[in-house]
Amino acid sequence: MNTNEEKPVQKDALDGGTYEIIRKRLNTHKSDLQERLNTLNEARKTVFGSLETQLIANNRISTENNCVARDIISLGNTCIFGYNVHFGLRTEISLSDVLSIYEFKDHHFGSVALNLFEDATFKTDFSNLYKYYRNTIFSKFARIGNYLHMVFQLSESVTDIKTFKWLIKDNKLTYIDNRSEHEFKYPQQHQFKWQEATRDMQRYGEHSHVAILDKVFVETIGGDLTIKIEDNTEDGMGIFSEPVAYKDQTLDDGQIRFADLGNLIALEIKPFQEEPRYFVYNHKMQEVQKIDSIKETAVLLPDDQGIIFPNGYYLQTGEFHLFSNEVQALKYQETISSPNGEDFLYVFYSPTKGTYLLMDYNMIEQEIKTPIVCGGFTILPNGELCYFKADDEQTKHHMIQIWQTPYLEGDIMPSEHQDSMLYKIGNKDIVKAMAEANELITLLSKEDNYDGLYADIAKSSKNILDAYYWLNEKETAVLNEPLKEINIAANAAIDEFQKVIQLKKNAEKQTQEIQQKAQKLFSKIKSTSFKNINEFVELLSQLRALRGEVIGLYEIRYVNEGFIKSLETEIAQQTTTISRRCVEFLLKDKALQPYHDKVEEKQQQLDKITKVVEAKKLEEDVNQIAIDLEMLIDIVSNLDIEDTSHSTKIIDNISLIFA
Structure with a gap:
């Protein structure tokens, strides 16, 4: 940790390269901030404990019949396993052909009786379901508030369903009815508001386009879909272009929707008589990414850090990652938060395949490790995640992977250090501050082509200093010291960077002039x-x-x-x-x-x-x-x-x- 004061730089040295010196200062303070954050993080883990996500066991659930596993849910340490058996010519379907119950202890699943479902009305409803709907299959479990819904699909259509509703109380079930399928629905699939592009956003010229928030300019005319970063209708060149089906369409023919997400702009562009195409534009980086899965769903990350979608994520700071994912038509189901306020599990589900996609996002590190694709999962009160792989093959023995995760039941992780300063501040507040500081470190690692870089660094460092009263405490590694230095240096860099921009423009202009002269001379030589x-x-x-x-x-x-x-x-x-x-x-x-x-x-x-x-x-x-x-x-x-x-x-x- 560097706590030494930096010696003032002589003015003649500054005049020789003020901007470069400020950049070096920022890098020095960035390293100092990173070291102090590491120190604080270790102290935080000591006080509040730390549960790393790791594989702890493999085990099997054994069923009476060969079946295709479909889902699993837990009530305390009691696990309900749902599956489908190939009935053939059988007409009498019993509860054990669809459900079984296990007691989870020492990473083993012990089979127990179906006493949880001892309700005469339920048994009648269950029997009638398979009696009158011959193509019925068990689909999934859904926990909605204090209720458990057993979801059954009645035909080939995934929307043709029947649910059995149960009240959960003290890990016991009380049957309610079989008329509550209207309550089973997915949350809003886009956690932002799409806005329609209007005619007053259109800019006309030789290469007309639609101005989106005056930051990005799009069109579907002239045979291609083009995304531009300059409001220039004389030039048709952009940073992204791909063909459209109808070359002669007009500006009005293309339908455009967008969402303002801070540094990011989500785009839905529908060329004439085509399916919409989906993009995310980062106006700080002046880059665009085509992301088809946004069509299905896109969810906001905590504290507006960015967005997550079924095959990746895109952060406000420009970090972007796509995962290889063969599961299609996924819907956002829920977000599970850890009591430490640091980890968030995003759950997506494919109704057609009965497959889950689990994406574990860490708020401090601001990244997602390899997603988990599974046929069903449940999280026990101690944070142990049990899941089985999606498989269409029937079997009696179903492999279950058991992982330790930070997703404990309850709001607060227990601690032996309740008298410490960190405990009094609270883990969630520390996590939030560390996440913002890491975001600042990410900005400090950016190149100069990041639009408004030093203004963002100055703003971010000031916001952190203003938001957390405890930054000057010894127990919190005196984080305010490097943050203050970063703020001072960033404000100094703003003016100097403008000078650098002018110098770079001049260098580029002179280089282009000589390049043109060279090209002209080389052409003359050829002729x-x-x-x-x-x-x-x-x-x-x-x-x-x-x-x-x-x-x-x-x-x-x-x-x-x-x-x-x-x-x-x-x-x-x-x-x-x-x-x-x-x-x-x-x-x-x-x-x-x-x-x-x-x-x-x-x-x-x-x-x-x-x-x-x-x-x-x-x-x-x-x-x-x-x-x-x-x-x-x-x-x-x-x-x-x-x-x-x-x-x-x-x-x-x-x-x-x-x-």
Whole structure:
């Protein structure tokens, strides 16, 4: 942990690279903050305990008949297992053909009687269900508040269901009715509000588009769906483009919905007579990702850290991850929170496959480890997660994996350190502060192309300092110290970065000008026939001048040195190629005749001079001839010519002109 005060930097050093020095300061304070967070996290775990998610056992549930497991639920340590048996020609279906009960103890499942379901009305309703609906299958368990719903699918349609409703009290069941299927429904699948793009958002021009929050610009005209980051209707180029089916559709034909999610914008774009396509645009990074699964569902992460969807997540800070997931048509079912306020289990379910997807999100680390795909799961009061793999094969012995997780039953994890400062602050408050500090560290690791980076760093560090009174305590690793330094440095960087932006723009402008000049010269070289010495001299002179300009770019700050080196290499290659051709040309008898003619012409002009101006002009022309000839001598001298008599002959011929 670094608690030493930083020595003030001399002004002349700052003037030599203020921005770079501020960046170094920020990196130093970032490392300091990270070390202190690690110290606080270890102290937090000591006070409140820590349960890491890890595999602790494998066991089996054994059923009386071969069956396909469908779901499992627990009431305390009592587990109810639901499955489907292939009945064949049987007409009498008993409760044990669908359900069995087990007592979970020491990571083993011991079979017990079906006494939980000893209700005459339920047994009659159950019998009638299979009697009148021959295609009935058990679908899943659903716990809604204090009630348990046993969900049965009556036909091939996943919406054609019947539920048996039970009241849960003290881990016992009281049968209510079989008329409550309307209560079984999934929560809102998009935890944000979609807004329709309106006509007043349309911007017209050669390449018209729809402006979304004046941050991103989209259209489906001209044969493709395009997403742009500039409000420029003269240019059709964007950061993303893909074909649409109908090339001639108008701006009105495309239907666009969007959701403002802070740094993120969710987009639903429906080209004419096509299915909608889904994207997430990050206006800080100016990047877009196509995410098809958002069509099904998208849920907000805690504290608006980002969004989660069935095959990945996208954070406000730009971190984005997609998982390989073959399960389709998933619905969001629920979020299970740990009592430590740190971990959140997002549960998705596929009604067609009867498959669950479990995604475990850690609020401090702000990441999801490998998701779990399973056929059914339950979490016991001690936080042990039991699940079985999805499998269509019938069996009597069903493999169950048992994992320790932080998802304990209750609101508070027990602690032996109730007199400590950390216990008085509370685990959830510490977790929230650490999550915000980690988000700040993520920002501090971003490159300059992150829009408004230093303003965001300054704002984030100030918000953390203002929100948590206990940051200056020794027990909390005195987090306020690096946070204050980060805030000061970030505010200083805001002004300096604007200067850097101007310097970078200037460097880019000058580089582009020379690049265009080089491309123009290279094109001219390609179209030149090289039939006289003047063409060689002109192009070699221009290449020499261009190389000087390119080398001069190294003196400009923030230029792309890699590009300059590649351009310099190309100029050198062109110069070498033309120089060799020039030497071959100079071996011809009449190659230097144009210069003999020029010298004779100047000699004649010399006899006719009457004014000083004319003499000066003649002197300039003669000097230019001398420069051209010296360049030719230089070329011949520096080229590796096998036959030295050739180079001697050329230099002698040029010397005759000087004479």
